[in-house]
Amino acid sequence: MDLPVRRPKREHVTAAVVALMAAVTVFVVATEVFPYHSNNHDEAVYLLQAAMLLEGQLQLHAGELAGAFRPWFFVEDGGRLYPKYAPVPAAMYAVSMALFEEPRVTLAAVAAGNAALVYALGSMAFDRRVGVVAAATFAAAPLSLVTGSVFLPYAPTTLLNLLFAVCYLQGVRRRDSRYAVAAGLSIGLAFFARPYTAVLFAAPFIAHALWSVGRALRQQGLRPLPEPVRRHVLTAVGGLAFVGLTLAYNAYLTGSPLLFPFEAFAPMDGPGFGRRRLLEYSVEYTPELALRANGYVLWYLTTRWFTAGLLGIACALCGLAIAVRRLFGGTDGGPPLSRADGVAVAAFAGLLATVPAGNVAFWGNRNVLATMDDPADGLISLFGPVYHFDLLVPLSIFAAVAVVAGWSRLRELVFDRASPRGARVALAIVLVAGLALAGVANAALVDAPLERNAAYTEKYERAYEPFETAVFDDAVVFLPTPYGEWQNHPFQYLRNEPGFDGPAVYALDREPAEDFAVVDAYPDREYHRYAYRGEWTPEPDRHVVPKLEPLSVREGERLAGETVVGVPDPENVVRAHVELRVDGEATGYSIDDPGERAAVGWSLDESGARLNEAEGSVPVDGAEEVVLTVTLVQPDGSTLTYRQEATVRADDDRVQAIWPPERSVCPLVTQCGSQGTYLPDRPDAHRDGVSFETRLAAA
Structure with missing residues (x-):
């Protein structure tokens, strides 16, 4: 007897396609737009941290070379180097580095996972149709596409938060302790990754848990222990286990369980008001400034970084109203939703309050803005309001509610007024037009930050x-x-x-x-x-x-050098002034009418540096920078200076030099840094007649 074949539900298949498309899109953006990573240099912190984890290291041991090797956003402590960030996002990147030697696979997996979990939440709260639309809305959001394509912690932390939400709601619905434990472990891991973000996300669920426990205790007392109390205690224990792990991690790296690495790096960089500081940058973060900055951030989120911009936000607000009406006003005359889960709707609505309110106290929302009234400047123009990433979840779900309810009502109206064939044609036209409108609106929003990031990629491509x-x-x-x-x-x-x-x-x-x-x-x-x-x-x-x-490294008892420079327009150069300088002491001489080339002989030994054509020497004490300049002077006083800076070291009987020296050609000034770097292989980079040859050998 043949057993019936159970086919997957259509919505499950559609959601899987959405998740797969999200993964592919993020992977393509990550590889094509960010091949050299982005202008947010935190990416290197997480990638180095991931490599450390694969080597079984939580810190680097650089010893006396810690200053030469110190990575961005690493704390230096007596030769130890450790990152200011927790290792959870890095561990997620490390998995794909170990399996595929390509950490961008994790970015794709996180994008797919977030879309799938949003589908699960939408399906649990309302129905599978809402889940599918919510997943697509979340995946298409510019904030999700751009920020999810770089090695930053926001999308991975949201994945953990979503896993917590799904497990929590399943535990409530099924009264299943296994889901309760999984929820606790998920939010605990999210806390380990980004404590403040996890607390803001968990706050509405914690409020529900406290309410449930209180109601159960009032109704049943402690004996026997009510099932909601038992379940929520298990969730709390799972979460607190990772809180304990977080404190242990702190103690291992910083020496104190209550001192987080990011505080060790910058003690005034946490949430709160007053003087906030990160390295040399500081600001007086007042409540007034916080409200103003966060107002701009939320405005840019709603107009530029959510799916279809204000059109998507309008749908989200309508969806929230529909959900509330469905819960409290019944279904008579209302939009046709199969159901609405009160706990889920309350939690999602709560996120619309806790995430924005909590972010008011975090000055990072001021820092992502360069000038607050310019959304095309600063980090927010490249990556969006990253600290509000979790808001994509409730906004996507409520927008999906409005779309599904509106489509259902429209379908009913069209089929009531037209033949089945005509209704299907009309609905197809409306569907194509609606998708085209939303797609065009969203494409314009996504294109702007991608173009800005692509400009940085071009810059890095040339630099590397x-x-x-x-x-x-x-x-x-x-x-x-x-x-x-x-x-x-x-x-x-x-x-x-x-x-x-x-x-x-x-x-x-x-x-x-x-x-x-x-x-x-x-x-x-x-x-x-x-x-x-x-x-x-x-x-x-x-x-x-x-x-x-x-x-x-050139070395010997004595090193003899010669520097020969070209003289552009020699007829107008009246003299060349030669100077040899070490740590404030100098010697020099002048060359009258140098001609087309000026040659300067000089030498190094344990007693110092000297010019062949000048009297005396300049002492070299240990490791020093020996600077030789040849300044060409014209009658009107304008100058062109050839400058070489050699790193040398002298001991009892030998001298060493790192060769060749750093060379620059500086018009009008004697020192111009990297602006005048001499490029021997690119003569077209300099004016005609400029040449800079230098030689050094043991004498």
Whole structure:
């Protein structure tokens, strides 16, 4: 006897397709728009943290080289380096790194999981039709698409929060303790990931749990223990288990269970009002400023970062009203919803209050805004109101309620007034037109942040050009520090392995003694210096011209050098002034009528640095920076300065130099930083006649 084949319900299949499409879309955006990661350098923190977890490490041990290796947003403590963020999102990225060697698989899996869980919540609260539309609405939101495509914690934490909500509501509905335990573990893990976010999401469910416990105790007392009390206690125990794990993690890294790593990094960076500070940036975060900033953030969420913008928000408000009417006003004359779950509706409505209200106390919502009245500037223009990511859940579900109820009512009206064939044609036209309208509105919203992020990708693509063809086997690469002494800020694509022992070890180019400390720690590697011509700024249209040059360590009892520079327009150059400077002390001389080229001889030994054509020397004490400048002077006083900065170290009987030196060509000034970086392989980058040759060898 053949058994009947149970086919999956149509809504389940549709929801699976929506989840799959969400995964594919996020993966494509992550790989095509963010191949070098985004302008939010927190991504490097999570990816390095994921690599650490795969090596069984919660912290890095850099010892005396901690300053040269310190990554962005890592705490430095006596040679230890540990991230300010909890390891939960990083652990999720580590899974796909271990299985597929591609962490973007996790981004796709999280996108699919969020869409599937929103479908489950919509189905539980109302019906499967609402669930399908809610999942599609959530997945199509610009905030979900853009923020979910980068290695940030918001979408992964929402996944844990949604898992908690599904398990909690299933536990209430089925009176099943297993779901209660799963709910507790899920929200506990979310707390470990982002404590404040988890508390704001859980608050409406906690309120319901307290109400349920109180009602059960009033009605039944303690003996026997009422089932709701037993179930909610299990949820609380599961959550508190991860709270305990969080405190243990804190104690392991910071030495105190109540001192979170993010507080150790920036003690004034948490929720609250008053003076808030993160590194050098601080602000007096008053309630007035908080309300103003959060008002702008919510406005931008509703107009730019939710599906179809204000059209989607209008649907969400209508859906909330429909759900409330369905619960309290019955169904007579109302929209045809098969049912509405009171607990779920109350919890979703509660999220519309707790998430915005709680975020008022967090100054990060001011920081995502550059100028509060410009939605096309600042981090919010690139990633949206990330701290309100959880609001996508209730907004999507209530918008789906309005769409499903409206469609059902329209269908009834059309079939009452037309033949079945005519009704189907009319409904098909309305459906296509509606989807086209929503699609066009949403595409315009998504396109704007993707274009802005693509501009940063173009900037990074040019900056990392030398690394595309470089092959590192056993190398040390010194990196510039445009934003201070941080690795991965901004060059987060260039990350160290947790043991600082990968094919390429990246070290910050700092003071001479610190650079030599890196050289001493890696004596048998090849050395390189990454530099660029131009100024690195946060603006996407300000590009730099990069170079990656090999370095070597020249050493001997005495080093003899020669620097030869070209003289553009030699007929108008009356003299060249040569200066050799070490730590404030200098020697020099002048060359009259230098001609087309000016050659300068100089040398280094344990007693100091000297010019061949000048009397005396400049002492070199340990590791120093030896600066040689050749300044060409015209009759009107305008100048062109060739500047080389060599990192040298002298001991009792030997001298060492990291070679070649950093070279720059500076019009009108004697020092111009990276703006004048000399590019020997790109003569077109300099004016005609500019050339800069320098040699150094043991004498």
